[in-house]
Amino acid sequence: MTSSAAGGVYAMTDFRITLPCAECVGTGEIENQIAAGDFSISICGLCWGNGFKSHTEMYDCIEDARLDYPNALGIEGERGGRSV
16 A cells, blocks of 8 residues: 655555563463462463464554554564565
8 A cells, every 4th residue: 555645655564563462461371260269370362372462554664553552572564475
C-alpha cells in the first residue's frame, strides 16, 4: 500500500510486533489453585508456553510502531518477506 504525504509518496510496511503474553505475563505457565493451599502449574493456553504473542500491523515507519508498542519484545519490518 502506498500513500501520499506532503507531496511525497511512501510505502506502508508490515511490522511483526512481539509482546509478552498478557495471560501468563511472559512466563509461559499459569498457576491454578485446585484446593486451599494446593496449586498446579500448566502451560499457558494463550501463548502455548512461549511467553509471547506476535501479530502483524502496517506502519509508515518502525518509530510509529514503537510509539504504539513501547513494551514490545521485538518489532521487525517485513518487505517482500524479509526483515528490514
